[in-house]
Amino acid sequence: xxxxxxxxxxxxxxxxxxxxxxxxxxxxxxxxxxxxxxxxxxxxxxxxxxxxxxxxxxxxxxxxxxxxxxxxxxxxxxxxxxxxxxxxxxxxxxxxxxxxxxxxxxxxxxxxxxxxxxxxxxxxxxxxxxxxxxxxxxxxxxxxxxxxxxxxxxxxxxxxxxxxxxxxxxxxxxxxxxxxxxxxxxxxxxxxxxxxxxxxxxxxxxxxxxxxxxxxxxxxxxxxxxxxxxxxxxxxxxxxxxxxxxxxxxxxxxxxxxxxxxxxxxxxxxxxxxxxxxx
Amino acid sequence: xxxxxxxxxxxxxxxxxxxxxxxxxxxxxxxxxxxxxxxxxxxxxxxxxxxxxxxxxxxxxxxxxxxxxxxxxxxxxxxxxxxxxxxxxxxxxxxxxxxxxxxxxxxxxxxxxxxxxxxxxxxxxxxxxxxxxxxxxxxxxxxxxxxxxxxxxxxxxxxxxxxxxxxxxxxxxxxxxxxxxxxxxxxxxxxxxxxxxxxxxxxxxxxxxxxxxxxxxxxxxxxxxxxxxxxxxxxxxxxxxxxxxxxxxxxxxxxxxxxxxxxxxxxxxxxxxxxxxxxxxxxxxxxxxxxxxxxxxxxxxxxxxxxxxxxxxxxxxxxxxxxxxxxxxxxxxxxxxxxxxxxxxxxxx
Numbered sequence: 001x002x003x004x005x006x007x008x009x010x011x012x013x014x015x016x017x018x019x020x021x022x023x024x025x026x027x028x029x030x031x032x033x034x035x036x037x038x039x040x041x042x043x044x045x046x047x048x049x050x051x052x053x054x055x056x057x058x059x060x061x062x063x064x065x066x067x068x069x070x071x072x073x074x075x076x077x078x079x080x081x082x083x084x085x086x087x088x089x090x091x092x093x094x095x096x097x098x099x100x101x102x103x104x105x106x107x108x109x110x111x112x113x114x115x116x117x118x119x120x121x122x123x124x125x126x127x128x129x130x131x132x133x134x135x136x137x138x139x140x141x142x143x144x145x146x147x148x149x150x151x152x153x154x155x156x157x158x159x160x161x162x163x164x165x166x167x168x169x170x171x172x173x174x175x176x177x178x179x180x181x182x183x184x185x186x187x188x189x190x191x192x193x194x195x196x197x198x199x200x201x202x203x204x205x206x207x208x209x210x211x212x213x214x215x216x217x218x219x220x221x222x223x224x225x226x227x228x229x230x231x232x233x234x235x236x237x238x239x240x241x242x243x244x245x246x247x248x249x250x251x252x253x254x255x256x257x258x259x260x261x262x263x264x265x266x267x268x269x270x271x272x273x274x275x276x277x278x279x
Numbered sequence: 280x281x282x283x284x285x286x287x288x289x290x291x292x293x294x295x296x297x298x299x300x301x302x303x304x305x306x307x308x309x310x311x312x313x314x315x316x317x318x319x320x321x322x323x324x325x326x327x328x329x330x331x332x333x334x335x336x337x338x339x340x341x342x343x344x345x346x347x348x349x350x351x352x353x354x355x356x357x358x359x360x361x362x363x364x365x366x367x368x369x370x371x372x373x374x375x376x377x378x379x380x381x382x383x384x385x386x387x388x389x390x391x392x393x394x395x396x397x398x399x400x401x402x403x404x405x406x407x408x409x410x411x412x413x414x415x416x417x418x419x420x421x422x423x424x425x426x427x428x429x430x431x432x433x434x435x436x437x438x439x440x441x442x443x444x445x446x447x448x449x450x451x452x453x454x455x456x457x458x459x460x461x462x463x464x465x466x467x468x469x470x471x472x473x474x475x476x477x478x479x480x481x482x483x484x485x486x487x488x489x490x491x492x493x494x495x496x497x498x499x500x501x502x503x504x505x506x507x508x509x510x511x512x513x514x515x516x517x518x519x520x521x522x523x524x525x526x527x528x529x530x531x532x533x534x535x536x537x538x539x540x541x542x543x544x545x546x547x548x549x550x551x552x553x554x555x556x557x558x559x560x561x562x563x564x565x566x567x568x569x570x571x572x573x574x575x576x577x578x579x580x581x582x583x584x585x586x587x588x589x590x591x592x593x594x595x596x597x598x599x600x601x602x603x604x605x606x607x608x609x610x611x612x613x614x615x616x617x618x619x620x621x622x623x624x625x626x627x628x
Contacts, residue, residue, distance in 0.1 A: 065519050089525030096519055102381050103515055103570035113513055117525035121510045124573075162520075169524070 015040050016173055016204050017062065022071035024061055031057050032228045039206065044199045046215035047208040049225035050249060055208040058225065059177050062206065063094050089117035093166035095176040104149035107161045108133055114168025136164045141190055156183045176207040180214050192218040212240055216263050224248055298568045302581045309585045313359045313592050314351055361485040361493065361549065362591040363584035366556055368497045368546040370583020372539035373557025374564065374576050375504050378511035379535050380440055386558035387543040390447035390536060394454035395424020396547040401461040401474045414548040421544030424450045425536065438529065480553035480605025482591050493549060500542035501580050507535055508573030553605045555612025556583050562619040
């Protein structure tokens with residue numbers, strides 16, 4: 001059973017996901033325009049932008065949940081909108097922002113749903129699937145929650161369960177909308193570690209985040225989204241400058257470069273300047 | 280990633296299921312017991328003896344055989360089977376609706392099927408002299424009301440969960456108003472009591488030949504719904520999640536609504552308005568077998584059958600005259616609903 005994407009794929013392999021001149025508008029309001037993206041194996045792409053910049057919309061477009069008003073998305077060379085839901089689900093997995101379920105499914109059952117695209121609607125998960133689900137839960141640090149009802153665990157734990165479910169899909173691409181939000185500090189750092197491990201296996205991760213530090217620590221590539229456009233796209237240490245943070249959030253920061261190649265931002269005292277005016 | 284593989288050398292197996300045999304046994308006991316009660320009481324021994332005689336395994340005196348044949352096969356069995364099938368249909372369609380709308384407090388009437396069927400039946404009693412026409416109109420308007428709700432939902436732009444509920448509410452309100460018009464214009468001495476009685480729900484008029492119509496639809500519908508159970512589990516995670524799991528959300532949603540509407544509509548056309556089963560029984564099933572729809576839906580059907588057979592047993596025998604079974608399900612349903620709300624409230628936080 002091949003559950004992992006091929007680890008031998010190098011960054012020089014053909015691109016996994018390509019978006020060309022992507023645009024999306026709701027009524028007369030343009031939300032995204034002129035988005036060009038090429039995403040390859042092993043990349044961890046962090047999407048940063050102020051509230052309302054279009055991060056979630058872009059992720060939902062990449063998933064095929066929304067139809068672009070212009071442009072196209074190609075997944076391993078094939079146009080996303082022509083793929084069946086099940087075929088797409090074997091290549092793309094998705095973690096939404098924290099949500100609730102009305103019925104008391106166990107965490108294990110939620111994770112096992114990740115095997116649905118492989119098994120099809122009519123086949124029950126196999127014993128191998130169960131073993132895989134348990135392994136993923138242990139790796140992500142919530143093995144002890146496997147038998148608890150999803151509706152009764154905390155928001156952060158639910159987020160982790162949803163990530164585990166997406167991992168169970170064993171797709172080459174994992175799209176996550178703010179996966180770190182709502183997790184306690186320990187889970188955040190451990191999840192960042194885990195994401196790095198996944199990318200070393202050749203998986204591609206695309207996630208939005210509100211914390212520039214998270215992007216600095218986990219991403220191999222950062223995309224800054226502002227007013228529905230890509231403002232910058234490149235390695236985190238190049239893109240995430242104090243100047244960029246100021247333009248994006250209107251916050252004045254110092255960047256401190258520490259040991260082990262890690263950096264952090266320190267907001268200066270007395271932030272009185274307003275956010276940079278839009279356009 | 281595999282490097283941190285921990286205590287999972289043993290494959291994780293699913294636990295053995297005790298629920299299926301227990302529920303099946305309960306259903307058989309309920310049916311057998313229901314056959315014994317009535318104006319002419321029988322014992323379970325009589326039933327067993329008669330079954331053996333039917334199978335030519337044990338001889339039985341001809342006069343006694345004829346009596347039992349009349350009592351069991353011609354009178355009681357159609358009624359008990361009808362109660363079982365209709366209870367199953369209402370309960371499983373309630374469970375299916377709850378899954379599609381991701382809400383444990385939804386009943387089969389949500390999309391307007393009951394309002395439409397009531398209107399159709401009342402219209403039939405107003406204009407027609409044939410009982411079969413009443414049934415056809417009830418069935419047709421039950422489907423029509425849901426279809427109207429779906430059309431209205433699409434007028435709002437897209438058929439999301441919310442627009443479907445709104446569409447169903449509007450369609451239901453329309454047919455409720457139309458029903459009032461019919462009640463108002465109906466002959467108060469003859470037609471109006473018939474309409475009111477029909478709206479209370481009844482199993483009295485059902486004959487063996489009706490079972491042959493009802494059974495295939497309810498059984499096939501229930502099997503199809505249960506087969507879609509895993510897709511419904513994915514849908515319970517949310518629309519985007521279901522799509523990301525490769526589930527075709529819109530076809531699944533419409534398919535399940537169509538199947539649930541079809542079997543609840545056909546049940547209503549035979550038995551009138553029987554409330555609460557579709558709301559309450561899926562909850563009991565959820566407590567027993569868990570929320571996974573592929574097991575929950577068949578369990579709901581079985582429990583719905585058991586519930587209506589018992590309710591009908593009381594309806595037939597509690598009083599000298601028969602009590603409409605819809606009243607019984609309401610009386611039993613209210614305390615059951617309290618239990619349900621008490622349990623469901625945990626998820627409301």
